[in-house]
Amino acid sequence: QKEVEQDPGPLSVPEGAIVSLNCTYSNSAFQYFMWYRQYSRKGPELLMYTYSSGNKEDGRFTAQVDKSSKYISLFIRDSQPSDSATYLCAMSAAGGGADGLTFGKGTHLIIQP
Amino acid sequence: ETGVTQTPRHLVMGMTNKKSLKCEQHLGHNAMYWYKQSAKKPLELMFVYNFKEQTENNSVPSRFSPECPNSSHLFLHLHTLQPEDSALYLCASSQDPSAGGETQYFGPGTRLLVL
Numbered sequence: 001q002k003e004v005e006q007d008p009g010p011l012s013v014p015e016g017a018i019v020s021l022n023c024t025y026s027n028s029a030f031q032y033f034m035w036y037r038q039y040s041r042k043g044p045e046l047l048m049y050t051y052s053s054g055n056k057e058d059g060r061f062t063a064q065v066d067k068s069s070k071y072i073s074l075f076i077r078d079s080q081p082s083d084s085a086t087y088l089c090a091m092s093a094a095g096g097g098a099d100g101l102t103f104g105k106g107t108h109l110i111i112q113p
Numbered sequence: 114e115t116g117v118t119q120t121p122r123h124l125v126m127g128m129t130n131k132k133s134l135k136c137e138q139h140l141g142h143n144a145m146y147w148y149k150q151s152a153k154k155p156l157e158l159m160f161v162y163n164f165k166e167q168t169e170n171n172s173v174p175s176r177f178s179p180e181c182p183n184s185s186h187l188f189l190h191l192h193t194l195q196p197e198d199s200a201l202y203l204c205a206s207s208q209d210p211s212a213g214g215e216t217q218y219f220g221p222g223t224r225l226l227v228l
Contacts, residue, residue: 008153034216043117043203043219044156088156092215101217103156 003027006089006104014112019076023089023104026070030091030102033065035074038086038106047087048074079111116140117220119204125226126194134189134223136204143209145187146217147179150201162187194227201225 006023013019021035032051036044048063050056050072056063062075072091076083086108090101117138126132138145147159159173162181176198178190187204201222207215 004155006155036219041221041224043119043205043221045219046216049216090156101156101158105153105155 003102004089004091004104007107008105010108010110012110012112013079015079015081017079017111019074019079019083019109019111021074021076021087021089021107021109023072024070025072025091025102027091027093027102028067028070029093032092033063033072034090034101035061035063036088036090036103038088040085044088081111081113084109084111117204117206117218119202119220119223121223122221123224123226125228126191127228128194128196130194131190131192133191134202134204134225136187136189136220138185138187138204138206138218138220140206140208140218142206142218143184144207144215145181145184146205146207147187147189148203148205148219150203150222156203160189191225194225196227199225199227 004023004025035048037047038044048061050063050065053065053067060077064073072089086106088106089104092101120135124132144163146161149157149159160170160179161168176193180188201224203222204220205217207217
């Protein structure tokens, strides 16, 4: 079983819709959870960062972590065409920054105008 | 320049060539990383340098050779590559890798094609 599972999509939704992106993981040592956004021909950029379980909101974006289910989500409200990109979940264990991050494959999101 | 820069942005090389990828971070960070991103696969961590010392070599073939002359610069030397090495090579940096959940900042990547 892979460490981090993420549906690669593509996921296509109309502008203004609520988008839900998800990852599941198997390593219970993961404590830090991130979402990166990657536009075509660009490097990933950090979008959201969450420690342990709970919710975090930043503008139109909400990140949720459920450690008991080993499941994380990213919600995008009022989606815009500019949100079209690949969204990568990433995670690391406590004090595990030196090992780098463990990534999902990324979900390719398309927001239709 | 700000953030993390990488050169070249695109590279085509034959299997017998030798080339180098360069990464520079302007963030004052202490750790630098090389990742490989292939189509339909997760980012794969290749190497980690912390304060110029290599702390991780993630079972990477010897045809990839990293070099970190100082905490701001990172190189990836390539020789006798295979076509399956074609991918996007991403460099990242972070402030303190000993802290949990370090945020990593990525460069734009070098798109490599091996013929």
